[in-house]
Amino acid sequence: MGTVRNLLVAAVAVAASLLPAKAQQLTVWHDLGDNGVKWFEALSAEFARTKPGVTVRSQSFPTDQWFGRVISALNTDTAPDLVFNNYERVIRVQTQTNKIMDLTALTAAIADKSFLSEDDLRVATFKGRQIIIPIQRVQMAFGVRKSWLDKNGGKFPETWDEVKTLAAAFRDKDPDGNGQADTFGLALQAAKPRDLIHMLDLFTFGSGLRHTLIDPEGKITIDQPAHAQVLEEFLKTYSTYKFVAPDTINHSFNEMYQVIEGGRGGMFRVGDWNVRKWDGANVLNGDFVSGPWPKFAADRQNAVVIGGMRGVAVPENSPNKALAQEFAAFMLTKAAQQASLENVGAGVRKDLDVSKLSPRSQYFAKAEHRLAAYDFPESIHPFYPELEAAFHRKLLAGISNPPADWKAFIAETAREMRELAAKLKG
Amino acid sequence: MNAFFASLARDRVFYLFVAPFAALTILFGVWPILLSIQVSFTASATALRPNPSYVGLANYAAVLADPLFLASLWRTLLYTVLSVVANLAFAFGFAVLLDSALLRRGALFFRLAIFLPVITPDVAGYVVWRWLYDRSFGAINAALKMLGLPAFGGLSSADTAMLSLLIAELWHHAGFYMIIFLANLAIRDRALEEAAQIDGATAWQRWRYVILPQLRPALVINTVYALIQFLKTFTVVVVMTKGGPNDQTNFVSYYAYQLFDQARYGEATAMATILFAIVIGLSLTAYRIGDREPGQ
Numbered sequence: 224m225g226t227v228r229n230l231l232v233a234a235v236a237v238a239a240s241l242l243p244a245k246a247q248q249l250t251v252w253h254d255l256g257d258n259g260v261k262w263f264e265a266l267s268a269e270f271a272r273t274k275p276g277v278t279v280r281s282q283s284f285p286t287d288q289w290f291g292r293v294i295s296a297l298n299t300d301t302a303p304d305l306v307f308n309n310y311e312r313v314i315r316v317q318t319q320t321n322k323i324m325d326l327t328a329l330t331a332a333i334a335d336k337s338f339l340s341e342d343d344l345r346v347a348t349f350k351g352r353q354i355i356i357p358i359q360r361v362q363m364a365f366g367v368r369k370s371w372l373d374k375n376g377g378k379f380p381e382t383w384d385e386v387k388t389l390a391a392a393f394r395d396k397d398p399d400g401n402g403q404a405d406t407f408g409l410a411l412q413a414a415k416p417r418d419l420i421h422m423l424d425l426f427t428f429g430s431g432l433r434h435t436l437i438d439p440e441g442k443i444t445i446d447q448p449a450h451a452q453v454l455e456e457f458l459k460t461y462s463t464y465k466f467v468a469p470d471t472i473n474h475s476f477n478e479m480y481q482v483i484e485g486g487r488g489g490m491f492r493v494g495d496w497n498v499r500k501w502d503g504a505n506v507l508n509g510d511f512v513s514g515p516w517p518k519f520a521a522d523r524q525n526a527v528v529i530g531g532m533r534g535v536a537v538p539e540n541s542p543n544k545a546l547a548q549e550f551a552a553f554m555l556t557k558a559a560q561q562a563s564l565e566n567v568g569a570g571v572r573k574d575l576d577v578s579k580l581s582p583r584s585q586y587f588a589k590a591e592h593r594l595a596a597y598d599f600p601e602s603i604h605p606f607y608p609e610l611e612a613a614f615h616r617k618l619l620a621g622i623s624n625p626p627a628d629w630k631a632f633i634a635e636t637a638r639e640m641r642e643l644a645a646k647l648k649g
Numbered sequence: 650m651n652a653f654f655a656s657l658a659r660d661r662v663f664y665l666f667v668a669p670f671a672a673l674t675i676l677f678g679v680w681p682i683l684l685s686i687q688v689s690f691t692a693s694a695t696a697l698r699p700n701p702s703y704v705g706l707a708n709y710a711a712v713l714a715d716p717l718f719l720a721s722l723w724r725t726l727l728y729t730v731l732s733v734v735a736n737l738a739f740a741f742g743f744a745v746l747l748d749s750a751l752l753r754r755g756a757l758f759f760r761l762a763i764f765l766p767v768i769t770p771d772v773a774g775y776v777v778w779r780w781l782y783d784r785s786f787g788a789i790n791a792a793l794k795m796l797g798l799p800a801f802g803g804l805s806s807a808d809t810a811m812l813s814l815l816i817a818e819l820w821h822h823a824g825f826y827m828i829i830f831l832a833n834l835a836i837r838d839r840a841l842e843e844a845a846q847i848d849g850a851t852a853w854q855r856w857r858y859v860i861l862p863q864l865r866p867a868l869v870i871n872t873v874y875a876l877i878q879f880l881k882t883f884t885v886v887v888v889m890t891k892g893g894p895n896d897q898t899n900f901v902s903y904y905a906y907q908l909f910d911q912a913r914y915g916e917a918t919a920m921a922t923i924l925f926a927i928v929i930g931l932s933l934t935a936y937r938i939g940d941r942e943p944g945q
Contacts, residue, residue, distance in 0.1 A: 287910055290910065290912065291910060291912065294912040295697050298695070298696070298698050299697045299698065300699075315912075319694055319912045320694070405785060407785075413893075414890075414892075468785050469805050470783055470785070470803075470804060470805045471805075472893055472894040472895075473804050473890050473891060473893050473894060487785075608911070619896075620895050623894045623895040624807065624895070
């Protein structure tokens with residue numbers, strides 16, 4: 224009887240092993256657009272090699288909608304299995320929901336992670352919880368249209384004075400040769416708080432300074448001489464110098480990209496994720512060159528800016544929490560990182576094959592240039608978004624109605640920010 | 650009670666037909682409004698949870714203490730007044746012109762031309778307006794330059810941004826108000842005008858005392874509708890200015906939307922509720938004033 228039972232059990236086991244594994248689907252919400260969707264399709268296929276029957280479906284939302292959707296879903300227990308975005312955006316989700324899982328133990332259990340620096344893990348940690356697994360360093364360089372640059376000496380601008388000279392030439396010398404005065408020195412944005420301050424962040428960190436508005440001790444930095452110099456020149460770029468399109472004050476990301484991709488802006492931000500699209504024949508056709516942000520003083524070192532860390536987070540109420548964690552760890556494997564590099568243009572591993580990438584993508588992938596990271600004030604000062612919004616409003620007021628004395632304007636702004644910071648801290 | 654049931658039994662066919670629509674109105678009209686008002690009394694972080702934390706009037710206090718909201722509210726009211734007056738004046742003038750013998754031959758063309766923007770998708774229309782206003786390649790400034798006139802600040806100047814939105818919205822909405830005026834003009838009693846003329850009334854007197862009173866229904870409907878429409882101005886801001894420059898077009902609906910975007914649901918719905926109360930209050934007032942019999 225026992226033998227018969229054992230035979231039956233064995234038969235059932237054999238039959239079970241022959242049946243396809245139970246289908247399971249993981250859902251990831253991100254804001255990476257089509258490239259991101261293709262990347263997750265590649266990841267899904269790779270993950271299925273070790274996890275047959277498991278598929279990963281990704282959904283891309285415009286960034287604004289991503290926030291609302293993720294926060295609502297986590298708060299109503301309808302969360303996706305994983306969310307993927309920039310670190311500071313996940314902080315905002317965690318602040319609003321308190322439902323992002325601490326991934327410290329999961330990361331500790333990953334054997335192959337020596338490529339993650341202490342800085343990477345520090346950036347991934349908020350209030351003692353590791354809220355993301357770092358997957359892609361976000362690099363942002365200073366870009367110049369190559370054909371326009373070639374017509375103006377061909378030397379990549381290193382200093383702010385060189386940038387100003389080039390910007391004036393791009394604006395006034397018809398670099399696209401269409402006979403019309405329709406080109407601009409720089410393509411920037413200003414409409415929303417993050418638009419304007421993000422641009423200022425790039426000029427600030429790229430020129431070797433460490434804080435845009437507030438330092439970790441809570442001191443306002445904008446009227447310190449080196450900072451004030453960058454801020455004044457930055458504000459003049461939008462106003463006195465007339466280096467940007469006159470409507471830039473209403474430009475957000477979409478409009479800024481229209482100026483760049485429409486062939487009207489000469490110098491601009493190049494994110495590692497932009498390169499793949501801008502290499503395209505119908506976009507910039509690779510007609511741009513990237514480098515570090517300009518120096519504002521000879522004694523400072525300029526750099527390409529690490530503007531953030533994109534990573535994967537697991538909601539506490541993820542429907543398939545264990546499997547979601549497995550997938551999150553899998554995203555650090557060499558195959559997954561290679562797919563990340565090829566589809567989105569970024570990763571965290573240093574042992575990836577970059578030979579198939581264009582020279583412009585290789586610039587970011589090899590990361591041989593000096594890098595300077597954001598200071599992420601929102602992770603230290605919970606009131607920072609409100610302070611930043613007030614700072615933005617003040618700067619916009621200056622740009623829309625330029626003062627006679629910018630130095631006095633900056634001093635006044637610093638005083639107002641100190642008062643507001645003290646109030647918000649209290 | 651018996652009378653109530655008797656009435657119910659007597660008019661049962663009426664109630665039977667009305668019931669599905671009443672249910673739909675409650676489900677899709679009243680219920681979401683009540684839910685939104687409920688959210689305005691909760692802490693934002695817990696607003697969407699099954700058991701939210703209620704904070705009483707804290708969100709309303711925060712909103713009313715916010716100088717940006719108060720500035721936004723004032724701006725919204727100013728924009729509404731200007732837009733209502735501009736739209737109704739333009740629509741009325743155009744309707745009178747189309748109703749007169751002056752434009753009899755091309756009436757159909759002009760009616761179509763003025764009504765076409767109403768059926769144009771608003772986002773598409775406003776994108777085109779944004780391009781028209783563009784300081785670097787827009788047609789408006791190109792034309793001004795050709796005529797040797799100074800450039801128009803359009804959307805990029807704090808002084809002209811609100812006016813620019815008002816013009817774009819006038820283009821989009823005025824045709825609707827014109828049709829209502831035109832319909833009312835078409836059904837007026839022309840015998841009264843003839844009688845007044847025989848009695849020796851001047852053209853102005855006939856307009857003032859005979860025609861205008863007959864247009865009261867169109868005027869009331871248009872005023873109430875325009876008030877509701879412009880108090881809630883949103884799409885044109887999203888497409889054309891995003892509240893800028895320097896907050897000059899940051900109306901209440903858009904400001905509330907920005908807070909929604911930051912997941913500050915409690916304050917955002919408090920703003921929406923305040924706006925809702927103002928819309929209801931002003932609309933009812935306008936309706937009551939318009940509905941009053943002359944001399945009341």
